[in-house]
Amino acid sequence: xxxxxxxxxxxxxxxxxxxxxxxxxxxxxxxxxxxxxxxxxxxxxxxxxxxxxxxxxxxxxxxxxxxxxxxxxxxxxxxxxxxxxxxxxxxxxxxxxxxxxxxx
Amino acid sequence: xxxxxxxxxxxxxxxxxxxxxxxxxxxxxxxxxxxxxxxxxxxxxxxxxxxxxxxxxxxxxxxxxxxxxxxxxxxxxxxxxxxxxxxxxxxxxxxxxxxxxxxxxxxxxxxxxxxxxxxxxxxxxxxxxxxxxxxxxxxxxxxxxxxxxxxxxxxxxxxxxxxxxxxxxxxxxxxxxxxxxxxxxxxxxxxxxxxxxxxxxxxxxxxxxxxxxxxxxxxxxxxxxxxxxxxxxxxxxxxxxxxxxxxxxxxxxxxxxxxxxxxxxxxxxxxxxxxxxxxxxxxxxxxxxxxxxxxxxxxxxxxxxxxxxxxxxxxxxxxxxxxxxxxxxxxxxxxxxxxxxxxxxxxxxxxxxxxxxxxxxxxxxxxxxxxxxxxxxxxxxxxxxxxxxxxxxxxxxxxxxxxxxxxxxxxxxxxxxxxxxxxxxxxxxxxxxxxxxxxxxxxxxxxxxxxxxxx
Numbered sequence: 176x177x178x179x180x181x182x183x184x185x186x187x188x189x190x191x192x193x194x195x196x197x198x199x200x201x202x203x204x205x206x207x208x209x210x211x212x213x214x215x216x217x218x219x220x221x222x223x224x225x226x227x228x229x230x231x232x233x234x235x236x237x238x239x240x241x242x243x244x245x246x247x248x249x250x251x252x253x254x255x256x257x258x259x260x261x262x263x264x265x266x267x268x269x270x271x272x273x274x275x276x277x278x279x
Numbered sequence: 280x281x282x283x284x285x286x287x288x289x290x291x292x293x294x295x296x297x298x299x300x301x302x303x304x305x306x307x308x309x310x311x312x313x314x315x316x317x318x319x320x321x322x323x324x325x326x327x328x329x330x331x332x333x334x335x336x337x338x339x340x341x342x343x344x345x346x347x348x349x350x351x352x353x354x355x356x357x358x359x360x361x362x363x364x365x366x367x368x369x370x371x372x373x374x375x376x377x378x379x380x381x382x383x384x385x386x387x388x389x390x391x392x393x394x395x396x397x398x399x400x401x402x403x404x405x406x407x408x409x410x411x412x413x414x415x416x417x418x419x420x421x422x423x424x425x426x427x428x429x430x431x432x433x434x435x436x437x438x439x440x441x442x443x444x445x446x447x448x449x450x451x452x453x454x455x456x457x458x459x460x461x462x463x464x465x466x467x468x469x470x471x472x473x474x475x476x477x478x479x480x481x482x483x484x485x486x487x488x489x490x491x492x493x494x495x496x497x498x499x500x501x502x503x504x505x506x507x508x509x510x511x512x513x514x515x516x517x518x519x520x521x522x523x524x525x526x527x528x529x530x531x532x533x534x535x536x537x538x539x540x541x542x543x544x545x546x547x548x549x550x551x552x553x554x555x556x557x558x559x560x561x562x563x564x565x566x567x568x569x570x571x572x573x574x575x576x577x578x579x580x581x582x583x584x585x586x587x588x589x590x591x592x593x594x595x596x597x598x599x600x601x602x603x604x605x606x607x608x609x610x611x612x613x614x615x616x617x618x619x620x621x622x623x624x625x626x627x628x629x630x631x632x633x634x635x636x637x638x639x640x641x642x643x644x645x646x647x648x649x650x651x652x653x654x655x656x657x658x659x660x661x662x663x664x665x666x667x668x669x670x671x672x673x674x675x676x677x678x679x680x681x682x683x684x685x686x687x688x689x690x691x692x693x694x695x696x697x698x699x700x701x702x703x704x705x706x707x708x709x710x711x712x713x714x715x716x717x718x719x720x721x722x723x724x725x726x727x728x729x730x731x732x733x734x
Contacts, residue, residue, distance in 0.1 A: 239664075242515050242518055
């Protein structure tokens with residue numbers, strides 16, 4: 176269940192950066208279109224949980240989102256287990272991970 | 280008394296598992312199982328929630344050695360756990376990490392020191408009586424009460440031996456098995472755990488999720504390599520554009536594999552892909568090589584007989600005849616075609632349920648006056664995951680409150696999208712809900728054209 180390996184990955188060549196609002200909006204748009212969510216991208220609050228009681232994503236959704244993110248930003252997500260609670264905790268944490276790990 | 284060995288490996292030094300880069304031998308496995316068995320409390324039933332596939336397998340073996348019965352429910356929601364407690368009041372939970380499961384808990388122990396004396400490794404493989412009940416595998420049933428299906432060691436062994444023979448695992452080569460499915464569900468239980476125990480193979484302890492994880496897990500074990508997966512995982516793996524390490528066989532089950540996906544997988548991975556057909560009730564009963572054949576080939580001894588509205592499976596490892604939930608057409612004695620499922624059954628991302636069960640759960644929520652799930656027609660291309668819709672009449676409840684209540688009862692993949700609050704359902708004069716009426720209602724709430732056709 177540990178996600179520690181995610182956090183110990185080298186931050187590539189790019190500096191660790193905070194997710195800016197433009198990137199968060201872009202990621203929200205990607206999620207809504209990849210998952211055909213019944214929600215507007217602008218309505219996804221940055222700190223709302225993506226799992227469970229928030230947006231209600233499940234592990235199949237996470238796979239889909241991981242796929243479009245890998246194509247769009249050139250990064251491969253990794254985890255020991257499908258508990259992706261850390262990266263997928265919120266739109267903000269996902270965007271921060273992308274900002275730190277993106278290669279394009 | 281007929282018995283079957285716990286494992287069929289030839290020697291105590293054979294590999295049984297690979298875990299975090301470490302090889303675990305049969306001898307170490309038997310030692311770990313005995314050690315864990317001694318920690319089990321009095322209760323006869325164990326809910327094995329270990330996420331590590333090796334830990335799960337040790338938990339299963341320990342249960343068998345101590346004559347405990349493993350409970351394998353389709354989900355671990357609070358409502359399902361409550362039902363398990365009703366079924367078996369003495370049930371306890373084995374887990375190898377944090378869990379919210381509300382049962383007396385046995386924590387998977389820290390690893391024993393390796394090589395701790397000559398007594399540590401048992402001299403021989405334990406024999407388990409064929410009629411010993413090893414597990415109750417649950418399906419969701421249709422009345423809100425999960426249905427147990429008793430699995431004896433003899434039936435499981437006969438089934439998995441037939442499967443191992445079909446896959447070519449009994450011809451000398453010792454396979455490494457990597458699974459993208461959890462060990463707790465029937466397919467993963469049979470094809471990653473039991474197939475390793477009874478096919479002389481070694482299982483990879485992980486449960487890789489992302490494509491990069493799957494590639495790492497494959498690379499970490501020796502060839503020949505068997506990947507046990509599903510159409511959903513395979514599609515994502517192929518779409519990720521990664522170099523997948525060499526494989527020797529791919530298995531898929533849980534949901535129908537579209538032929539184009541099977542052909543793409545065989546071409547890209549340069550490996551045969553076999554699809555398995557089975558059910559919780561029957562276990563695995565047929566395979567096909569989906570890229571080249573539409574028809575399924577039954578396991579030796581298994582027969583299909585139409586009777587009433589159903590096709591019945593019997594013979595071979597199927598101890599009593601079982602009515603199948605799918606629509607099958609016999610081609611000859613050994614072969615059949617699969618034409619989809621009966622109307623009440625839904626299969627989302629490999630998890631099966633019945634609309635009757637889901638409707639029961641929705642209507643059991645306090646404040647819901649009426650409610651119904653609806654399964655839209657599936658995407659024929661088979662590329663995306665089709666989700667359920669649900670309609671509810673619940674004047675005093677907010678949508679968020681209703682979703683939260685439902686989440687405590689059903690697996691996340693069955694959560695409706697959307698969940699629509701309506702004033703009333705389009706029931707006809709006899710109180711029935713015609714599919715056409717629900718379809719029309721769904722259309723009025725689907726004006727954005729959203730259908731979850733991902734990719």
